[in-house]
Amino acid sequence: MDQNSATYEGQKMxxxxxxxxxxxxxxxxxxxxxxxxxxxxxxxxxxxxxxLLMRLQLGxxxxxxSIDAGSYYQDVTMHGMIMVIxxxxxxxxxxxxxxxxxxxxxxxxxxxxxxxxxxxxxYFLSVIILVASFFVESxxxxxxxxxxxxxxxxxxxxxxxxxxxxxxxxxxxVFIVAFTMGGLNYITTVLQSRAKGMTLMRMPLIIWCIFLxxxxxxxxxxxLLVGAIMLIFDRVLETSFFMPEIFKxxxxxxxxxxxxxxxxxxFWFFGHPEVYIIAxxxxxxxxxxxxxxxRKNIFGYNMMVWxxxxxxxxxxxxxxxxxxxxxxxxxxxxxxxxxxxIIAVPTAIKVYNWALTLWNANIKMTVPMLYCLAFLVTFxxxxxxxxxxxxxxxDVPLSDTYFVIGHFHMVMAVSPVLALFGGLYxxxxxxxxxxxxxxxxxxxFWITFIGTYLIYFPMHYIGFLGVPRRYYSNxxxxxxxxxxxxxxxxxxxxALIVGAAQFILLYNFIxxxxxxxxxxxxxxxxxxxxxxxxxxxxxxxNWGEQLPVVYRWPYEYGLPSATADFVPQNxxxxxxx
Amino acid sequence: MAFVIVTAIIVIGTVLWNFVSPWWFSPLASNWGFLDTxxxxxxxxxxxxxxxxxxxxxxxxxxxxxxxGHKSEYEPENPALELKLTIITALGVxxxxxxxxxxxxxxxxxxxxxxxxxxxGQQWVWSYRFPGEDGVYGNTSxxxxxxxxxxxxDPDDPYGQDDILIRGGEVHxxxxxxxxxxxxxxDVLHDFYVPQFRAKMDLVPGQQSNLWxxxxxxxxxxxxxxxxxxxxxxxxxxxVVVDTQEAFNGWLAKQPTFAETMNEGAxxxxxxxxxxxxxxxxxxxxxxxxxxxxxxxGTNRSLSSGETVVVDEDYIKTSIVNPMSQIAExxxxxxxxxxxxxxxxxxxxxxYIKTLSE
Numbered sequence: 001m002d003q004n005s006a007t008y009e010g011q012k013m014x015x016x017x018x019x020x021x022x023x024x025x026x027x028x029x030x031x032x033x034x035x036x037x038x039x040x041x042x043x044x045x046x047x048x049x050x051x052l053l054m055r056l057q058l059g060x061x062x063x064x065x066s067i068d069a070g071s072y073y074q075d076v077t078m079h080g081m082i083m084v085i086x087x088x089x090x091x092x093x094x095x096x097x098x099x100x101x102x103x104x105x106x107x108x109x110x111x112x113x114x115x116x117x118x119x120x121x122x123y124f125l126s127v128i129i130l131v132a133s134f135f136v137e138s139x140x141x142x143x144x145x146x147x148x149x150x151x152x153x154x155x156x157x158x159x160x161x162x163x164x165x166x167x168x169x170x171x172x173x174v175f176i177v178a179f180t181m182g183g184l185n186y187i188t189t190v191l192q193s194r195a196k197g198m199t200l201m202r203m204p205l206i207i208w209c210i211f212l213x214x215x216x217x218x219x220x221x222x223x224l225l226v227g228a229i230m231l232i233f234d235r236v237l238e239t240s241f242f243m244p245e246i247f248k249x250x251x252x253x254x255x256x257x258x259x260x261x262x263x264x265x266x267f268w269f270f271g272h273p274e275v276y277i278i279a280x281x282x283x284x285x286x287x288x289x290x291x292x293x294x295r296k297n298i299f300g301y302n303m304m305v306w307x308x309x310x311x312x313x314x315x316x317x318x319x320x321x322x323x324x325x326x327x328x329x330x331x332x333x334x335x336x337x338x339x340x341x342i343i344a345v346p347t348a349i350k351v352y353n354w355a356l357t358l359w360n361a362n363i364k365m366t367v368p369m370l371y372c373l374a375f376l377v378t379f380x381x382x383x384x385x386x387x388x389x390x391x392x393x394x395d396v397p398l399s400d401t402y403f404v405i406g407h408f409h410m411v412m413a414v415s416p417v418l419a420l421f422g423g424l425y426x427x428x429x430x431x432x433x434x435x436x437x438x439x440x441x442x443x444x445f446w447i448t449f450i451g452t453y454l455i456y457f458p459m460h461y462i463g464f465l466g467v468p469r470r471y472y473s474n475x476x477x478x479x480x481x482x483x484x485x486x487x488x489x490x491x492x493x494x495a496l497i498v499g500a501a502q503f504i505l506l507y508n509f510i511x512x513x514x515x516x517x518x519x520x521x522x523x524x525x526x527x528x529x530x531x532x533x534x535x536x537x538x539x540x541x542n543w544g545e546q547l548p549v550v551y552r553w554p555y556e557y558g559l560p561s562a563t564a565d566f567v568p569q570n571x572x573x574x575x576x577x
Numbered sequence: 578m579a580f581v582i583v584t585a586i587i588v589i590g591t592v593l594w595n596f597v598s599p600w601w602f603s604p605l606a607s608n609w610g611f612l613d614t615x616x617x618x619x620x621x622x623x624x625x626x627x628x629x630x631x632x633x634x635x636x637x638x639x640x641x642x643x644x645x646g647h648k649s650e651y652e653p654e655n656p657a658l659e660l661k662l663t664i665i666t667a668l669g670v671x672x673x674x675x676x677x678x679x680x681x682x683x684x685x686x687x688x689x690x691x692x693x694x695x696x697x698g699q700q701w702v703w704s705y706r707f708p709g710e711d712g713v714y715g716n717t718s719x720x721x722x723x724x725x726x727x728x729x730x731d732p733d734d735p736y737g738q739d740d741i742l743i744r745g746g747e748v749h750x751x752x753x754x755x756x757x758x759x760x761x762x763x764d765v766l767h768d769f770y771v772p773q774f775r776a777k778m779d780l781v782p783g784q785q786s787n788l789w790x791x792x793x794x795x796x797x798x799x800x801x802x803x804x805x806x807x808x809x810x811x812x813x814x815x816x817v818v819v820d821t822q823e824a825f826n827g828w829l830a831k832q833p834t835f836a837e838t839m840n841e842g843a844x845x846x847x848x849x850x851x852x853x854x855x856x857x858x859x860x861x862x863x864x865x866x867x868x869x870x871x872x873x874x875g876t877n878r879s880l881s882s883g884e885t886v887v888v889d890e891d892y893i894k895t896s897i898v899n900p901m902s903q904i905a906e907x908x909x910x911x912x913x914x915x916x917x918x919x920x921x922x923x924x925x926x927x928x929y930i931k932t933l934s935e
Contacts, residue, residue, distance in 0.1 A: 069866050244719060250917045299652070330685035338674065359650075361650075392681045
């Protein structure tokens with residue numbers, strides 16, 4: 001780190017000069033975070049819109065002529081990839097990570113502000129490339145978000161004969177470059193730039209979570225990168241990394257000797273840690289919110305940190321549980337089922353500790369708290385169904401059915417999004433200096449919580465029945481009764497309502513920016529440093545002349561020796577009244 | 578309080594739903610009842626955990642609401658409690674894992690005394706091969722596939738001559754007889770899945786995967802592809818008929834051997850079955866991914882380019898060899914080109930389509 005920028009005087013040299021510097025090519029971590037959030041939410045809305053198109057076809061088959069099988073599969077593919085990578089990964093790490101790491105650790109900015117700016121612009125470029133694929137001939141790839149070869153690069157898959165698949169793989173490669181720049185920054189900042197007294201075991205849990213999620217990303221994304229590059233080679237240069245002898249369209253193709261399962265290993269070696277790249281920041285947000293709004297110290301901080309480290313470690317040796325019926329050596333099933341179920345133990349510890357944090361607490365039912373509690377219920381549900389799918393033989397009848405769709409949407413779509421919304425409501429005052437509208441927040445919450453449960457819960461049961469996923473239409477199958485079509489209609493209506501409700505959040509954001517109540521500096525009476533800045537919202541450099549000094553852990557709620565029910569991290573024992 | 582009531586309804590509803598759900602396991606028709614048992618074990622154990630944890634959370638919300646001036650209890654750690662919870666969870670996990678691993682052992686142990694069948698997938702049709710009288714499969718190679726030799730069998734291998742080939746998606750199996758499926762794919766990933774048999778396995782081009790089960794109830798069952806395989810994935814439907822041993826023997830005797838199929842003349846109906854055309858093009862006038870063939874020969878067709886053409890032999894042949902040149906209006910341009918069919922085969926297909934309009 002530049003020695004000068006650590007000081008107040010040095011920081012001034014980097015103050016933005018003019019509008020472009022301040023708002024567009026900004027090197028301020030807070031502005032970059034906002035840029036990440038805005039772009040991620042915009043592409044996320046696109047992803048949601050695509051899911052509604054899918055739902056329209058499933059609920060009302062054939063009613064909308066423009067949704068043919070090809071475009072349906074393109075919607076499926078783009079929805080999945082957008083939500084997992086371009087919305088959740090970018091928003092949690094690029095958005096929350098950027099905003100919170102320097103503020104919560106008490107430093108002036110990221111270790112490498114310029115690289116941080118580049119990271120955002122590379123991310124922006126990756127989104128542009130992704131969106132561009134909607135406008136090329138034959139459209140974006142419809143290979144499914146897992147992009148399994150051989151079909152992903154062959155005709156017969158929607159977009160398979162056009163540039164869609166190339167653009168998708170190129171966009172991923174650029175995204176990984178962006179992530180690597182951001183990620184190295186987060187790691188370095190956490191290890192090098194903490195305020196005096198901010199030991200690792202005094203870091204807020206969300207910083208631990210983002211730190212570990214970044215580690216996972218830096219180690220996992222390279223597997224996807226090489227997979228993507230090899231797949232581009234197979235497509236463009238006709239190499240055969242993943243392509244065996246193939247007979248298609250009446251002729252033997254010019255491939256031979258490759259292994260489709262190899263791609264699946266590379267994909268899931270990235271893909272499973274990716275689940276935790278999304279889940280860990282959500283865990284972090286919940287850990288912060290539940291403690292602040294329940295006015296209670298987080299239960300078992302040490303255990304929470306070690307559980308996170310255990311999850312992050314084991315996350316790398318469970319990937320093939322996505323491949324039990326993929327034709328790999330069946331004996332691998334024993335190993336991966338065991339590791340997968342072992343990871344349930346530290347995850348369960350986290351849930352217990354959140355729940356135990358509520359014991360003898362002083363619970364404020366604020367909007368962020370509602371999201372926290374809804375997260376606990378949803379995550380519990382989605383996590384437990386993971387024990388079915390991770391358990392090898394139990395997975396056999398359920399794999400590739402609607403049970404899987406229900407499970408992973410509960411656990412890595414709805415749960416993280418609930419945490420995300422809670423986080424947005426919680427930190428909005430810090431970013432804007434204004435409070436969000438409480439009433440609108442509650443309406444948004446109820447529709448989202450109940451609506452998503454109604455959407456995904458019944459899917460598990462048509463999964464029991466055996467309805468396969470990724471079917472454009474079920475009409476040909478006699479084993480699928482009419483009641484499934486009725487249910488699909490019901491789910492579609494729920495999805496449309498939940499989709500529409502997201503505009504309440506958007507409206508609330510914009511309205512409160514101008515008309516929201518002025519937020520006090522520390523509206524939730526939180527202990528962590530981001531609420532203890534000199535100015536509110538914090539300006540460039542965050543802290544004014546004096547960097548904060550940390551005297552305690554971040555969850556000092558209900559300390560018996562203090563009068564107030566919380567003691568901020570930068571208050572020394574002598575200052576406690 | 579609203580939260581507690583709503584969430585209590587959700588939790589109770591979630592549990593009760595398991596007893597009233599209109600959707601449940603498809604009626605079992607194979608030996609894999611134990612897989613259902615493992616699901617039920619999982620449902621019970623996870624159900625208990627779900628109820629306990631959510632009840633605890635709701636109890637806390639009711640019991641400890643915010644009171645101005647009140648302070649929460651200060652208790653950062655309780656190692657004894659945490660250890661207890663960890664042990665209980667670990668026991669629960671073991672209770673789940675043990676039956677799961679045991680069932681997997683059964684699932685992957687292929688029986689020696691089984692009937693052998695090879696299942697072959699291609700976009701978007703199923704076909705099957707029995708080893709024939711000598712009980713030995715002939716060698717195959719990905720390089721030997723052609724529209725005539727649709728299994729890629731080595732024509733010089735004596736073991737292959739009597740292999741029985743099932744084209745057209747319907748296979749019969751004898752009841753109460755263990756069956757081992759050796760699975761392979763010609764083009765992309767597929768997955769052989771019959772919901773009532775529970776068993777499931779991907780078909781991977783370039784390698785073999787295995788699956789076994791024992792049908793226990795007579796009847797006709799649907800094969801549904803369970804691994805996304807392109808635009809026609811949802812239409813890749815096949816049929817398994819479980820027969821008595823006698824009926825099965827009678828059916829099998831009527832199926833052609835490899836040697837017989839190689840001596841067949843070009844037969845349009847056979848070709849469209851084996852190439853999988855019928856996954857997208859129906860023969861009875863109903864709509865699919867592509868235009869139907871039923872009753873369309875000689876009619877006018879609007880193309881996406883705005884032109885109108887007559888559906889005749891010329892149009893059909895061009896559409897097979899170069900589909901993108903004349904996409905029918907209202908259909909996605911997804912058909913692969915079948916450029917290597919001989920003119921004899923193309924004519925046979927056109928003739929067959931013609932008969933569907935007579």
